[in-house]
Amino acid sequence: MSMKPFESYLRAMVRKTRGPARSRPCGSRGVTLMELLVVLAIIAIISVIAVPMLLNQFAKAKVRTASVQVQELGTILDMYRLDVGGYPATADGLEALMTAPPGVDRWAGPYLGNREALTDPWGNSYGYQAPGDHGDYDLWSKGSDGVEGGEDFAADITSW
Numbered sequence: 001m002s003m004k005p006f007e008s009y010l011r012a013m014v015r016k017t018r019g020p021a022r023s024r025p026c027g028s029r030g031v032t033l034m035e036l037l038v039v040l041a042i043i044a045i046i047s048v049i050a051v052p053m054l055l056n057q058f059a060k061a062k063v064r065t066a067s068v069q070v071q072e073l074g075t076i077l078d079m080y081r082l083d084v085g086g087y088p089a090t091a092d093g094l095e096a097l098m099t100a101p102p103g104v105d106r107w108a109g110p111y112l113g114n115r116e117a118l119t120d121p122w123g124n125s126y127g128y129q130a131p132g133d134h135g136d137y138d139l140w141s142k143g144s145d146g147v148e149g150g151e152d153f154a155a156d157i158t159s160w
Contacts (some may be wrong), residue, residue, distance in 0.1 A: 044070040053085040059144065066141045066157045069117070073097075073126065073139055076111045076160050083108045087130040087137045094118050095129050120157075122146065134160035 076097055081087050084106050088096035098115060100107035112118070118123055120141040132138030139159035143150045150156060 049102075053098060062144065063153055063155075063157065066122045067145075068138055069120065070126070070159050071159055073117070074137075077137060077139070080111055081136075082107070094126060119126050132160070134158075 020087045061065040072093065077087055084104055087150060088094070088101060094150040095118070096104070096107075097109060098118070099113040100109065120139075122144050124142060124146050127142065128137065130137040137159070140150055141157040143154045143156050147154075148156060
């Protein structure tokens with residue numbers, strides 16, 4: 001049996017598949033410099049608008065988080081008062097929620113799961129005073145700037 005017919009068939013198939021190399025379909029063109037510049041301009045405009053809006057949302061979220069944490073710490077301070085009979089002294093501070101202050105017999109803590117709850121979203125310690133100027137206790141965060149007072153996102157967050 002001769003292999004000639006099979007070999008000629010294979011050669012014909014190879015010739016058909018080896019046609020002229022085309023890197024792209026007929027009629028298409030590559031990306032021009034102008035098209036690339038338009039896309040880059042659109043991306044730049046979106047980033048100029050979107051990034052400040054996103055940062056603004058992060059700042060609002062931190063303010064909301066601090067407000068919720070002040071409320072939660074207030075609730076925990078009330079639990080402490082129910083157990084001990086009074087709020088922690090200013091000298092003991094919020095640390096009294098983590099470790100029993102000296103001379104406190106009915107302490108049933110720790111009242112917090114971790115020490116991170118004693119810091120605000122900006123990494124500053126919450127302020128605490130008992131008795132407070134505004135009630136049984138005052139609890140506050142000095143906001144994003146860490147300075148008393150402030151406006152907008154730098155404003156103090158208080159329990160009163």
